[in-house]
Amino acid sequence: MLSAQERAQVAQVWDLIAGHEAPFGAELLLRLFTVYPSTKTYFKHLGDRPDEVQLLSHGQRVLEAVGVAVRHMDNLRAALSPLADLHAHVLRVDPTNFPLLIQCFQVVLASHLQGEFTVEMQVVWDKFLTGLAVVLTEKYH
Ligand code: ZNH
Numbered sequence: 001m002l003s004a005q006e007r008a009q010v011a012q013v014w015d016l017i018a019g020h021e022a023p024f025g026a027e028l029l030l031r032l033f034t035v036y037p038s039t040k041t042y043f044k045h046l047g048d049r050p051d052e053v054q055l056l057s058h059g060q061r062v063l064e065a066v067g068v069a070v071r072h073m074d075n076l077r078a079a080l081s082p083l084a085d086l087h088a089h090v091l092r093v094d095p096t097n098f099p100l101l102i103q104c105f106q107v108v109l110a111s112h113l114q115g116e117f118t119v120e121m122q123v124v125w126d127k128f129l130t131g132l133a134v135v136l137t138e139k140y141h
Contacts, residue, residue, distance in 0.1 A: 001076075001127070001131050002073060002124065002127060002128060002131070006124045006127065006128075007073050007074075009120070009121060009124045010070060010073065010124055010125060010128045011070055011073075012121075013109065013113065013116070013117065013121050013125060014066075014067065014070045016113055016116060017063070017109075018067060021059070021060045021063035021064050021067065022056045022057070022059055022060035022063075023056070023059075024059070024063055024108055024112070025055075025056070025058070025059020025060050025061070025062050025063035026052065026055035026056045026059035026060075027059070027108050028059055028062065028063070028101070028104050028105050028108050029050070029055050029058060029059045029062070030055055031104040031107060031108065032100060032101055032104045033050065035100075035104065036097075036100045036104075039097055039100060039101075042091065042093055042097075043058075046058075065080070065083055066129075066132070068080070069128075069132050070128075073128070076131065076132065076135045077135050080132070080135050080136060083136060084135055084136050084137075084138065084139045085139060087136050087137065087139075088136075088137070088139035088140045089139070095133070095137040095140065098133035098136065098137060099130075099133070101133075102126070102129045102130065102133060105125075105129060106122060106125065106126065106129075109121075109122075109125065110122070
């Protein structure tokens with residue numbers, strides 16, 4: 001899916017995020033829930049306005065999973081199989097929500113990394129996250 005050079009570029013950006021999974025993840029969720037309120041329907045147990053602690057804790061889990069994906073770019077399907085089962089069979093998250101999360105993730109990256117998140121980096125991250133979403137949503141049928 002990604003060339004060796006593209007994988008290296010994905011990893012290069014990840015190195016800037018690693019260690020900051022909770023705050024980056026919390027901002028990702030805050031943007032997702034605010035810009036696309038329909039996504040909150042999957043998180044009813046967090047209440048109408050998830051608090052900072054909830055955002056940090058779930059945000060960290062989501063970003064840690066992205067970190068796992070970065071480390072297993074050559075074997076995404078196997079590495080994320082349990083998570084794909086969870087989203088398809090237990091959570092039943094509609095696949096249309098994934099592009100919304102990807103969109104918010106890119107805004108978080110651009111706003112924090114600024115010049116380091118170049119156009120070229122956005123291209124490879126879009127490809128990488130789309131591939132990740134494909135794996136997480138392919139067990140629905
Ligand atoms: Zn998800 C959960 C990741 C997307 C919704 N997630 C989850 C987790 C993780 C994740 C890691 C945890 C698991 C356990 O615990 O075991 N996600 C993820 C990723 C992505 C996602 C990586 C992409 C890329 N999700 C998503 C979307 C949605 C969701 C789009 C909707 C909107 N998730 C979800 C939910 C949950 C999860 C609802 C559960 C939560 C709780 O439990 O609290």
